[in-house]
Amino acid sequence: xxxxxxxxxxxxxxxxxxxxxxxxxxxxxxxxxxxxxxxxxxxxxxxxxxxxxxxxxxxxxxxxxxxxxxxxxxxxxxxxxxxxxxxxxxxxxxxxxxxxxxxxxxxxxxxxxxxxxxxxxxxxxxxxxxxxxxxxxxxxxxxxxxxxxxxxxxxxxxxxxxxxxxxxxxxxxxxxxxxxxxxxxxxxxxxxxxxxxxxxxxxxxxxxxxxxxxxxxxxxxxxxxxxxxxxxxxxxxxxxxxxxxxxxxxxxxxxxxxxxxxxxxxxxxxxxxxxxxxxxxxxxxxxxxxxxxxxxxxxxxxxxxxxxxxxxxxxxxxxxxxxxxxxxxxxxxxxxxxxxxxxxxxxxxxxxxxxxxxxxxxxxxxxxxxxxxxx
Numbered sequence: 001x002x003x004x005x006x007x008x009x010x011x012x013x014x015x016x017x018x019x020x021x022x023x024x025x026x027x028x029x030x031x032x033x034x035x036x037x038x039x040x041x042x043x044x045x046x047x048x049x050x051x052x053x054x055x056x057x058x059x060x061x062x063x064x065x066x067x068x069x070x071x072x073x074x075x076x077x078x079x080x081x082x083x084x085x086x087x088x089x090x091x092x093x094x095x096x097x098x099x100x101x102x103x104x105x106x107x108x109x110x111x112x113x114x115x116x117x118x119x120x121x122x123x124x125x126x127x128x129x130x131x132x133x134x135x136x137x138x139x140x141x142x143x144x145x146x147x148x149x150x151x152x153x154x155x156x157x158x159x160x161x162x163x164x165x166x167x168x169x170x171x172x173x174x175x176x177x178x179x180x181x182x183x184x185x186x187x188x189x190x191x192x193x194x195x196x197x198x199x200x201x202x203x204x205x206x207x208x209x210x211x212x213x214x215x216x217x218x219x220x221x222x223x224x225x226x227x228x229x230x231x232x233x234x235x236x237x238x239x240x241x242x243x244x245x246x247x248x249x250x251x252x253x254x255x256x257x258x259x260x261x262x263x264x265x266x267x268x269x270x271x272x273x274x275x276x277x278x279x280x281x282x283x284x285x286x287x288x289x290x291x292x293x294x295x296x297x298x299x300x301x302x303x304x305x306x307x308x309x310x311x312x313x314x315x316x317x318x319x320x321x322x323x324x325x326x327x328x329x330x331x332x333x334x335x336x337x338x339x340x341x342x343x344x345x346x347x348x349x350x351x352x353x354x355x356x357x358x359x360x361x362x363x364x365x366x367x368x369x370x371x372x373x374x375x
Contacts, residue, residue, distance in 0.1 A: 006265035024359035089151035156188040190308035204295040210336035212363040241276035
């Protein structure tokens with residue numbers, strides 16, 4: 001992050017700390033509990049938002065030249081990269097009878113042959129052959145190619161729209177400010193560490209909600225991370241539909257009397273980004289954690305998480321250091337899942353029709369407002 005932005009954010013939270021208040025909205029807000037429980041609402045969020053916006057589907061390093069990768073992310077996805085480095089994305093579906101085409105998770109490009117009737121496709125999605133093709137004379141072969149999806153790369157990651165549409169312009173989508181932030185993190189060459197695929201029986205938005213405020217840390221995370229963070233002190237900013245939070249650590253006062261040119265934002269707190277619509281990025285002092293949250297049904301969530309390190313750990317001690325960091329991170333995440341489960345059980349009981357957001361839970365308001373606007 002540009003140093004001027006670091007100084008601006010740290011000056012802001014220092015002033016808030018002096019007043020013993022957090023950043024936030026002018027007044028509280030509320031949300032109907034039906035936003036989490038209604039099955040029709042879930043279908044609309046999936047079909048009208050999550051399938052129509054760019055979502056993170058892989059790290060660029062996971063798909064090398066001449067390779068393919070498959071993912072099951074609300075739809076079956078096939079990614080291929082040719083020998084020249086061009087990346088393509090397709091629905092992993094044979095156009096004959098709708099069979100999932102490629103069953104392996106990853107491998108080297110080849111002619112992809114459907115396991116049902118042996119229709120064959122090239123890695124560029126073009127239909128290569130139909131056994132006994134005379135039975136399909138008169139059918140426009142162009143409509144039998146794989147369905148191509150928009151795909152692009154930014155921040156060392158692969159982003160795709162999971163439904164057909166125009167090409168992605170990720171610089172415009174993320175905006176100048178967030179692109180500047182992420183470019184400064186220089187993560188294109190970071191290495192993938194400890195990827196995880198987590199499924200839990202809670203609505204996907206309850207999972208996102210736990211990331212977007214630090215009000216709960218003092219109570220819900222007493223056993224894991226509370227000792228690190230200043231109670232309920234943060235900065236919250238909105239960049240279109242994207243969000244940047246800064247959660248302050250207890251060592252903030254070390255800055256007092258220190259020259260501004262020495263200030264280091266990542267030492268004194270964690271940045272938390274919501275990259276619309278479902279990717280959460282936690283920027284820690286020496287590594288960065290990505291979590292993409294997908295609905296796995298109306299009352300279920302799937303979180304694809306991974307850590308990015310500047311380089312491969314060079315010693316067993318270094319590896320153990322990052323493993324220990326992730327043990328703490330995922331222990332805290334399990335505490336969040338436990339709270340989300342209790343919330344879901346509580347709202348299903350019908351105790352109230354609305355949930356309330358305090359002024360310092362403003363990022364939740366922004367997230368849910370953006371969802372409403374997308375429906």
